[in-house]
Amino acid sequence: MEKDKQYSLLISPFLIMFVIHSNQIGVGILGFPRYIEAFAGNDSWIVVLITGTVFHVFIWMMYRILSEGNFDIVDLNNKWFGKWIGSILNCALMLYLLLGATVILRTFIEVIQAWMFPELATWIPAAIYLLLTYYVLAGGFRTVTGICFFGVIIPIWLAFTAASPAKLSSFSNLLPIMDHSLMDFVSGTKQMTLSFLGAEILLLAYPFIKKPKNSRIWAHMGVGLTTILYTMVMIVSLAFYSSGQLQQSIWSTLIAWKVVELPFVERFEYIGITFWCFVIFPNICLNIWGASRVGKKVLHIKQKYFVLILITIVFTVCILMTNRDQIDYLNTLASKIGFYFYYIYLPFIFLYSSIWRRVKKRI
């Protein structure tokens, strides 16, 4: 526990909603419908709701795990599994967060390159983003939270643009409801997990919340907001595209923006992508912040310097990725690790912590 932490460095409980929500929404929302549709077809929106519900359970688990004292997951790993195994787990967590930051940054740069500036070198937006990230991280977690808040509030109006594709949609595409097997739903949910990744930041941010126990409702609301947004995008995508068309569209949400008609701009995607910079930024900040927290506690390097190392790593990996296949590979890797994190590691430490507590009580 950090005793030197002052009350003024903590965040209000309601802000955890923005932290979780902004870390969940990233580049995935621009193209996830086709991956889900491949399994669950016209029932994909139900898959989104199922996954959302599952993540409410995960949030509940996290609060149970963290319920004792004011520790984050790094302290708990060390406490439960000893210094060695705990450190290995923590380093793995750090690498996972770092991978998350890299995947999001590189994929978003790919979007910029594919849609707006085909000639743009990768290092330029990467450098701009990462320097800004350093600037924000230098301000501490409260600044990061501020970025999360604005990363949700500023682009929220983009949700209304769904009205334009909805006008060209045929909502009978959603019928007949529940026309898929249980296996399809399970595979779809597994696939959908990638889009919901990011809630794990709670495990690290928990000690930074004022009255952390009261913040639970806000964490659930963060996941709830994510579920609502994803469901909306999914329903519009299903109605706007035919199945075959959706399967060929890499960035289906962006393509749907092509039918937004505004008097002063011909291609709405350019505005959409520009505003998406606000959505991406909190993701990078939070992931690198999380990784640097772990690094600080495990490796005992000052956060200020460790962030620099992490940023250099992210930057290097970003410019080494040069084509779609590599980026896809990185995405799949992150999604696999994230999947195991939620469906194996989290339930495991949940059970472990429950048993640990019970045993301790008896002694």
Added chain:
Amino acid sequence: MKYIISLIVLSLSLTGCVNEEIIDQIPILFIVGYDKGEEGKVKGTISLQTFDPNQEVDTQSFVAEAYTSKGLRNQLSGLPKPISIGKMAVILFGEDMAEEGIINMLDSFIRDPAAGRLTYVAVVEGSSGDLITNEFQYLQGIGPFLQNLLKQAVDHGNMPENNLHLFDYKYHGEGMDAIVPLLSQKESEVKISGLALLDDDKMVGKLNLDEMFMFALIQKSSKTGLYELALPDGNYANLQTIKSKVKYKVSNANTAPSVDIIVELNGNIVEYTGEELTKESKSEIAQTMEKKIEDNGLRMVKMFQELGIDPLAIGDHARSQTRNFNFSKWYDLYPNVPIMIDVKVNIGESGIID
């Protein structure tokens, strides 16, 4: 502080990393036409507007031949580069080209992030190149003119909704086929002459203006423009702003399908050549209309079934109403599915006189 300074310095050094495109200097395309060229090549015709800062817009057309749409760009050596297709309004195909398939050319527009999806795709009776290069007296150029013509035909006229997105939607979708507007030119005039029926991406048939009106009404709930109805007693009545409510009922789609198309129409009479518009004559108009749409609709549906195409998306309706729907079986059954059309016409207003 030093972070801020370093950021400012860096962002200043980053300017001009990407090629700029200045609107006065790059050619902007509004219209392109594809025709069959020699030796399996495609003949592309474009019409170009160059914006002169102090004068009116200047229009020029260019022709080139190549195997792909983007390949045509290299052949257009008389043009300054880069060519921008961001404002492309209309993509035309000559009839001979349309009969062989249009997806290869459209791929270029569907793939390109700079291209829009509300672009119109249309087939020209005859050669699309001739239509573009013809010196029409349209002030704004042929591209924007055609865009307006088609847009208004959809918004206020009798044309069903169509654009590049809907073409792509139906091309990739199962149990549906696309339709695109059919244009024709007579001397110094371009006009809409109906709809081209596509099988996947190949044109296999046509609908004339009359049939297009019927098609728009029974395809899905919509609003159409004006229709002149010949009555059995030799009089004529004009109906306007006809709103249709359409329901497709497909039963036993997996085994022995049968389809009911239930259409409910609401229209206003805006012109009548007879003596007086009585209650009887109104109901006669309604009945004539019902009969006309049913007969024409059935004839069209029969034609669609014979051609093996499904522009009404009956297959898609069947899918949405059937659990575990089997498309391959549906395709086998489709040509012989009994399809009924049931029309009910309501006459609303009849102007300010009887």
